[in-house]
Amino acid sequence: MKQLRELVTPFASVAETSALPGGDLPWLQTLRQQALTQFSSAGLPSKKEEDWKYTSLWELSQQAFTHDAVNTTIAAEQCEKLALLDDAYRIVIIDGEYVADLSQLDGLPSGVTVQPFSTSLAFVEQQLGQQVALDKVGLTALNTLLMKEGVMVHVATEIVLDKPIGLLVINSGATTNLATHLRNMIVLDANAQATVVEHYAGVGDGVYFNNVVSEVVLAEQAELFHYKLQQESHHAFHVATIAARQAAGSQWHTQNITLGGKLSRNDVHSRLEGEQSHTTMDGLYLLNDEQHADTHTRIDHLVPNTTSNELYKGVLDDRCHGIFNGKVIVHKDAQNTDSNQYNHNLLLSRGCAIDTKPEMEIYADDVKCGHGSTVGQLDMDQLFFLRARGLDEVTARSLLTHAFAEDVLERIPSESIRQALSAVIEQCLPRGHK
Numbered sequence: 001m002k003q004l005r006e007l008v009t010p011f012a013s014v015a016e017t018s019a020l021p022g023g024d025l026p027w028l029q030t031l032r033q034q035a036l037t038q039f040s041s042a043g044l045p046s047k048k049e050e051d052w053k054y055t056s057l058w059e060l061s062q063q064a065f066t067h068d069a070v071n072t073t074i075a076a077e078q079c080e081k082l083a084l085l086d087d088a089y090r091i092v093i094i095d096g097e098y099v100a101d102l103s104q105l106d107g108l109p110s111g112v113t114v115q116p117f118s119t120s121l122a123f124v125e126q127q128l129g130q131q132v133a134l135d136k137v138g139l140t141a142l143n144t145l146l147m148k149e150g151v152m153v154h155v156a157t158e159i160v161l162d163k164p165i166g167l168l169v170i171n172s173g174a175t176t177n178l179a180t181h182l183r184n185m186i187v188l189d190a191n192a193q194a195t196v197v198e199h200y201a202g203v204g205d206g207v208y209f210n211n212v213v214s215e216v217v218l219a220e221q222a223e224l225f226h227y228k229l230q231q232e233s234h235h236a237f238h239v240a241t242i243a244a245r246q247a248a249g250s251q252w253h254t255q256n257i258t259l260g261g262k263l264s265r266n267d268v269h270s271r272l273e274g275e276q277s278h279t280t281m282d283g284l285y286l287l288n289d290e291q292h293a294d295t296h297t298r299i300d301h302l303v304p305n306t307t308s309n310e311l312y313k314g315v316l317d318d319r320c321h322g323i324f325n326g327k328v329i330v331h332k333d334a335q336n337t338d339s340n341q342y343n344h345n346l347l348l349s350r351g352c353a354i355d356t357k358p359e360m361e362i363y364a365d366d367v368k369c370g371h372g373s374t375v376g377q378l379d380m381d382q383l384f385f386l387r388a389r390g391l392d393e394v395t396a397r398s399l400l401t402h403a404f405a406e407d408v409l410e411r412i413p414s415e416s417i418r419q420a421l422s423a424v425i426e427q428c429l430p431r432g433h434k
Contacts, residue, residue: 009065009179012040015145018067021118027125035144038134045137052137054323054355055265055294060237065179065209067146069095072174074203076102079168082201084229084420088164089114091151095172096180098149111156112194114165117183120152124185131215131243131271138267139239143213147183150212155192157219164195164225164417169212171233173204184214188222188250195225195414202233202260209237216244216252220274223251227417229424232260234289241267248274255412256283257421258293259428265294272299272306281310284408286428287320287352294323299341301334310341313408315401315429316352323355330362330369337364341371346378346404348397401429 015036022028044061045052074094079102083090091114092102098116105114117124134141151167169182186196200210210232218224224244232238238261244252256266270279285293299308314322324343345354356373378400386396405425412418 007043007061008063011142011146012036014067018146018148020146020148022121025121028121031129032145035134035141038141039145042137042141044139049137051296051325054321055263055292060209060263063177063207063209063237065177066175067179069097069175069178072172074102074170074172079170082170083166083168084197084199084424085164085166085416087416088166088197090166090168091116092168092170093149093182094170095175095178096149096182109159109162111159112161113152113154115152117150117152117185118148120185123154124152127185127187127215127217131217131245132213132241138241139211140213140241143181143183143211146181147213148181150183150185152184153186153194153196155188155194157189158191160192161194164197164414166197166199169198169200169210171202171206171208171210171236173202173206173233177207179209179211181211182213184212186214186224186226187217188219188224190219191221192219193223195417196227197417198228199231200229200238201231202236205233205235207235208233210239212240214240214242216242218244218246218250218252220247221249222247224253225414226252226254227421228254228256229421230258230260230264231424232264234260234291235262236260237262238264240265241269243269244279245271246273246277246279249276250274251278253280254282255408256295257425258283258285258295259424261291261293263292267296269298270300270308272301272308273303275303275305277306279308280411281308282408282411283312284405284425285314285322286405286425287314287322288317289320290318291320293320295325297326299328299339301328301330301337301339304333304335304337306334307338308340311408311411312343313405314343314345314354315348315405316345316354317348319351321353324373325357325359327359327361328369328371330360330364330367332363334364335366337367337369339367339369343373345373345375346401347375348378348401398429402426405429
């Protein structure tokens with residue numbers, strides 16, 4: 001209980017006084033009570049926990065967060081400017097509240113449902129919480145206790161969605177120290193295919209807290225292209241979990257891009273539960289100033305004949321700190337597993353730091369697995385080559401840095417999404433020091 005007494009924000013009391021959705025649903029009240037019991041017992045994770053040894057939540061614990069947003073408005077023009085894609089279905093959440101007027105859900109095909117989480121509770125009852133564990137060290141229990149809004153996406157059997165679904169989450173900056181707890185549920189039935197883009201953006205440079213859990217359920221032969229762009233304020237806290245359960249023949253292609261946030265933590269987890277299922281798990285983190293970004297991934301190969309491919313890259317500058325911990329577990333009897341996991345980092349200053357730890361636990365004997373990591377600086381020979389051809393040093397360094405980061409984006413099959421993300425990243429890339 002010591003950790004809870006140190007918390008400035010009384011999260012448990014907030015749960016008692018807030019108007020959370022589903023107050024009349026016994027099953028949801030039971031789930032929230034289980035989350036309250038877990039959070040009251042464990043509190044926030046500390047650096048004593050192995051998965052949190054490089055990340056302290058002390059500063060988060062000392063913030064006095066509010067859960068009541070003031071009335072705010074974002075102009076449609078500003079929303080369009082923040083949106084990553086023009087040609088997409090879109091659901092907009094501002095300061096934790098669904099905004100119907102700025103969302104674009106007209107023309108959804110029959111059999112496709114995209115709606116706010118708060119109005120989808122009857123549908124998510126059987127799936128909610130099945131991909132994540134309340135007792136896992138982290139903030140999942142806190143999210144389950146206080147989850148209020150988010151998005152529910154359901155694509156029925158055999159439907160191939162014609163354009164992406166965008167979730168645009170905006171912090172307007174109008175409410176100081178606002179905390180939001182968002183829950184997203186993405187369910188694809190057999191042979192369905194869809195693209196979902198989660199985009200978290202902050203207006204201004206205020207302090208706030210986004211606590212997000214996204215659950216993914218893929219039935220047989222379903223395929224999901226799933227992208228997440230975190231573009232929060234440089235004083236924001238962003239803690240997120242994305243967890244997927246995959247049936248036979250399903251494919252989950254996920255890419256996680258971290259740009260903003262003073263402190264960010266991303267946990268990405270896939271459970272390959274059916275043969276011939278596949279996970280592509282890629283990511284990119286671009287850090288500067290004193291940013292702290294912690295990425296933990298986990299892929300569980302639970303049955304024979306499954307595959308996974310993972311590539312994370314980081315570009316670090318100034319006095320930032322990055323952490324990558326990737327774990328692949330090949331369970332007993334998961335023969336014929338084929339898995340590759342790599343993490344590469346580019347350090348642009350002497351003051352930045354990276355802790356990288358790719359891991360593999362293999363309990364089957366007929367597998368093909370490889371993993372590794374690298375940490376380095378800009379190649380001086382390549383820099384000299386570009387300088388010799390007339391480029392100034394700043395431009396040459398920028399070009400080399402962009403080429404390093406672009407390697408991850410090239411794995412995105414959609415040209416429109418690839419170009420949109422590339423344009424955002426181009427504006428955020430540090431130039432590097434002499």
